[in-house]
Amino acid sequence: DADVTQTPRNRITKTxxxxxxxxxxxxxxxxxxxxxxxxxxxxxxxxYSFDVKDIxxxxxxxxxxxxxxxxxxxSLSLESAIPNQTALYFCATSDGSSNYxxxxxxxxxxxxx
Amino acid sequence: xxxxNQSPQSMFIQEGEDVSMNCTSSSIFNTxxxxxxxxxxxxxxxxxxxxxxxxxxxxxxxxxxxxxRKDSFLNISASIPSDVGIYFCAGQGGSNYKLxxxxxxxxxxNP
Numbered sequence: 095d096a097d098v099t100q101t102p103r104n105r106i107t108k109t110x111x112x113x114x115x116x117x118x119x120x121x122x123x124x125x126x127x128x129x130x131x132x133x134x135x136x137x138x139x140x141x142y143s144f145d146v147k148d149i150x151x152x153x154x155x156x157x158x159x160x161x162x163x164x165x166x167x168x169s170l171s172l173e174s175a176i177p178n179q180t181a182l183y184f185c186a187t188s189d190g191s192s193n194y195x196x197x198x199x200x201x202x203x204x205x206x207x
Numbered sequence: 208x209x210x211x212n213q214s215p216q217s218m219f220i221q222e223g224e225d226v227s228m229n230c231t232s233s234s235i236f237n238t239x240x241x242x243x244x245x246x247x248x249x250x251x252x253x254x255x256x257x258x259x260x261x262x263x264x265x266x267x268x269x270x271x272x273x274x275x276r277k278d279s280f281l282n283i284s285a286s287i288p289s290d291v292g293i294y295f296c297a298g299q300g301g302s303n304y305k306l307x308x309x310x311x312x313x314x315x316x317n318p
Binding site: 098125134135136137142144184186188190194195196197198199200201 | 213216240242247248249250251252255295297303304305306308309310311
């Protein structure tokens, strides 16, 4: 099993629908992140959480919300999806006590029509 | 906030050629990391650098932590088709270990 699992892998949804992307990890890491990837724009941080009671906005949080249900679970919601939220979404985890970088999930490809 | 300038944005090379890419920043970083993203997958850590001037190999890949701590370089020797993907640099400069990512270099290798 993967260390960081994202579900679903692919999703097509209609404008205005609420959608949730889920992330779970078996790394035992306290820190979790949601990124969005668009061609030519790299990885942009949406939200991050340093522990279960800590939620922080990233650089592009408008239109998104998150929930940290447990140390191992971090969900990203689009309350009312719009076409320009079509992108590849990645969850990542890290151990805040080291410099060993992030572990990424395989991504969710979201298309809003 | 901190920003990383990664170049080139894309590269098209022939199999067997060597490749160089780099990242620069106006801020000092304590750690530099290089990731590779295969098509349809998430980024995977290739090399981590912790000390200014450090040169670290990983097979045909070599990464360097710039002496000024504001830049890093990744070299790939004798490229092969499976080197195709997006390469990201990332820097860590604060006490909270949060990373700043470059925009990526898309590498295409023609067999």
